[in-house]
Amino acid sequence: MRKLLITIALGAVLAGCSSSQTPTAQSQSDASFESKLQQQLLDAKPGSVIEIPAGHYSLKRGLSLRTDGVTIRGAGMDKTVLSFKGQVVGPEGLLVNANDFTIENLAIEDTKGDALKINQGKNITIHGVRIEWTAGPQTTNGAYGLYPVKTQNVLVEDSVVIGASDAGIYVGQSQNIIVRRNRAEQNVAGIEIENSINADVYENTATKNTGGILVFNMPNLSQAGHASRVFKNKVFANNTGNFAAKGAAVASVPAGSGVVVNSNDKVEIFDNDIADNQTANLIVASYFSTNYYNTRGVAPDYNPYPKGIYIYGNRLTGGGDSPDGLKLKTLKTAVYGLSGRFPDVLWDGYSDPKDLVNGLPPPDDRICIQDVNGVLNADGAHDYKNPSTGTKPYQCTLPKLPPVVLNPEPKV
Known part of the structure; x- marks a missing residue:
């Protein structure tokens, strides 16, 4: 045409x-x-x-x-x-309600609400777009920067988002997603994949956010998410205080979070450079550790547990030295002393009790972790009373996920 x-x-x-x-x-x-x-x-x-x-x-x-x-x-x-x-x-x-949409090479600044929302479209390309709230992090900033939701075949690349009070780059309830070569800075969540299926997040830089890269599953949405790969990213010094609006899903993300998986399944995290995130470089958690728990009704088919999480081959330095929030500070001191620090991976400790066999989930549902300096099971299910540092439960492997292929391949 x-x-x-x-x-x-x-x-x-x-x-x-x-x-x-x-x-x-x-x-x-x-x-x-x-x-x-x-x-x-x-x-x-x-x-x-x-x-x-x-x-x-x-x-x-x-x-x-x-x-x-x-x-x-x-x-x-x-x-x-x-x-x-x-x-x-x-x-x-x-606001875009359309298919086969491309936006490129421009900036959108200081919107009252979300900057660029794309709703229910197929074949979406966002290339070279800058979103910014120019007064810096503030709760009054718009919630979302780049915001495709209920979309299919989505490419977000070579873009910059600064200052979103929820998520800088957010792809939600979508399928077939590539988020690559972007920079997310001074947002609450730098990059967030939520309730989405088949997402590749790679070669991005996330810094100075509250949390760097998030892979979430929230209840009562149109689909459950699974199959995300997070790789070859630089995720460092995401220590900005949480400035999300009260009640927002990300309001419970502790400042100092590098890569966070919450209640999602089949997530592969590898070949990233992750450093100096003061709560923990990697966090694996359940719905029970969010501020939504006990405040909203949940559909009976919702799975609140992270399952099939595979972490390996990352380069991890620093971090864990100054966790956010009284509970986490108390936990760190109790386990590692005043001058200690959390290890590379912090897990809230919630597992689906009906699936456990000899204390472990089925093989495909396990949390498998390699190439880290340690893992802390915070024992959140028992109010952090019996945290453990043993690594044997995580010594396993999982099938690797296939790359995401967009069809048709975008032309930019």
């Missing part, structure tokens, strides 16, 4: 970029640009390419797109900037 090229009028671009205009003229040009851009989104047809030249544009209303097969393209993530600092209408910066 021949692509249609739609370029925002040059006059509006120049007006929007001019620093010599009076405030009134600037406001008029911003309103004109905003109106033209929204109209282009409304008029777009399958195959349309909406190009936004370099410039800093102030928008007051959220944008939306509902047409399949559209590309939105800027001149670069530091050149084409859509600023929602004065947003007064709409919870998102850009």
